[in-house]
Amino acid sequence: MVLAVDRVYERLRADILGGVHQPGARLGEAELAEATGSSRTPVREALRRLEVEGLVEVLPHRGARVPDWTPEDLEEIYDLRMLLEGAAARRAAARIEAKDADRMDELCGLIEWAAAPGDQQDLDRVAELNAEFHGIARAAAASNRLVTMLNAVVQLPLVMRTFHRYSPDDLTRSCAHHRELVAALRARDGTWAESVMRAHVLSAKAVLLRDPPS
Amino acid sequence: MVLAVDRVYERLRADILGGVHQPGARLGEAELAEATGSSRTPVREALRRLEVEGLVEVLPHRGARVPDWTPEDLEEIYDLRMLLEGAAARRAAARIEAKDADRMDELCGLIEWAAAPGDQQDLDRVAELNAEFHGIARAAAASNRLVTMLNAVVQLPLVMRTFHRYSPDDLTRSCAHHRELVAALRARDGTWAESVMRAHVLSAKAVLLRDPPS
DNA sequence: GGCTCACTGATTGCATGCAACATAGGCAAT
DNA sequence: ATTGCCTATGTTGCATGCAATCAGTGAGCC
Missing domain, CATH: 1.20.120.530 (GntR ligand-binding domain-like)
Incomplete structure (x- = not known):
């Protein structure tokens, strides 16, 4: 059994690094939940991990984005x-x-x-x-x-x-x-x-x- | 308004670094939720952040622990x-x-x-x-x-x-x-x-x- | 006696509901 | 015409319920 949060994390990470999600793109929780076949909870936890790793930036009440590098x-x-x-x-x-x-x-x-x-x-x-x-x-x-x-x-x-x-x-x-x-x-x-x-x-x-x- | 997840994160981090939670100590979600006056959801998200930062280790289905350093x-x-x-x-x-x-x-x-x-x-x-x-x-x-x-x-x-x-x-x-x-x-x-x-x-x-x- | 296995209790993982907040657009006042 | 406010709408943040999983225990079997 593989944890949903890990699935979502790997998927999101690959999609960001692979360019599926372009820099600046909005990452809606509901949207990602549907795309990965899970609910918003594991999506949120995956986003937290990616935030610490610097792969996404999360603004309170405003959602997650793929950062664009200066x-x-x-x-x-x-x-x-x-x-x-x-x-x-x-x-x-x-x-x-x-x-x-x-x-x-x-x-x-x-x-x-x-x-x-x-x-x-x-x-x-x-x-x-x-x-x-x-x-x-x-x-x-x-x-x-x-x-x-x-x-x-x-x-x-x-x-x-x-x-x-x-x-x-x-x-x-x-x-x-x-x-x-x-x-x-x-x-x-x-x-x-x-x-x-x-x-x-x-x-x-x-x-x-x-x-x-x- | 300060986000509950940030409150929990800061509190946990301070308690780990300050020695309140000794290395090896178990960190139960329900226990932490009660201690911080929030629910398990922000506790879980805070634990994910601390896991990436290496301050706690999380084993699937077995909860979070403060790692003890060799x-x-x-x-x-x-x-x-x-x-x-x-x-x-x-x-x-x-x-x-x-x-x-x-x-x-x-x-x-x-x-x-x-x-x-x-x-x-x-x-x-x-x-x-x-x-x-x-x-x-x-x-x-x-x-x-x-x-x-x-x-x-x-x-x-x-x-x-x-x-x-x-x-x-x-x-x-x-x-x-x-x-x-x-x-x-x-x-x-x-x-x-x-x-x-x-x-x-x-x-x-x-x-x-x-x-x-x- | 030692080992296996099923059951129990407790905890985590996930889904969903609701409230709080932020943005956008329209409307009125200057 | 521009500014400010206000509502509408969609989203996030959080709480809670339920199912899945794990540690521990004791009975049964070898």
Whole structure:
């Protein structure tokens, strides 16, 4: 048995990150309750969780909205991401197991293929594989607290469809970061891993701020 | 009009941090509803918020509990605090206004007096003043996201009654950190401020891990 | 004697009803 | 024409009822 509040939460989260609910869109409780086949109570509780995680903003008596990020927000968010992802990478270097590193290498290959210019290019698939890659890295950090905090700032790229803004050079650099991160993790070098990860996040930030969303 | 869910949230948070609800204690919804003069609905929503912030743990169908921190948890929490407080201090150095720095200096004096050995020593008052001191620093960072994340890890010292574990030398060092932080902020030196803050947090961590709680 | 299982009591999870509040539109007064 | 108020309407906030689930207990069986 899966709790209704969790169903609603996952659904809402996916829809916000996937762009189904655009920034600024109103999220009516009754509407969401009907859409998820539950009542308003679990919807309200899911909205509270998402509010704390920063994925929705709730105004008293005025309902919930998907926030729209200002450039200052994006700057702040990416700086936090750099800090937290870097710390997670450092922890991961001390803890990662060989099979996880192997899978990350595998994902590097898949990402490189899906990102390469040509008919087979599929940037949405890159986003998906990229999410798995970084998911493994975060899991290897073995810190629930860190993971929770990252959830609040990590998956914005999906909202923004970041990879569609990447130039071919950006994509090449991103793939190089991935390969280097795995190397640093295998070498058990936390400082190296943290440095690569920080560069990786900051380069993503540069892409996003270079050509601001909408 | 203040929302019931916010009342319950503040009350619960204060009671957990203040030690009214000891780690491991069960938090029954009906009990909390009666204690706060509201119904179970706002209690449930407040518990969801506190769950995301890591201040309570909720098991499905089994209710909410105050988590009890293992030494590994404490290590993790203090490392995160170091990161986030350091980042906040760096931002604060670029933004703080003179009157806030003045108040922080004032608080330094009050803390030093209340922390000094003798009849006037009052470690609970030190904790209170210390919270205001760091509250100003965090507010000067002007980052709601950072503040929210810090809330999840910052105020554990209150639970642990940390200052009661401090030796006279620890207290002296803590006060010196405070003075130095204000100097770094006034100098608008973000790196200095971050470094002092990291030292401050890590020294607190050392005290806590030196003599583990209960 | 130890183990299993059903029953009991209590608690959580969810649905729904009602009251409080906020926004929008119309109407009147200046 | 503009401003202010007032009502209408939809929404949120909260209380409560009921079903689902879990911990504990004791009887029955191996």
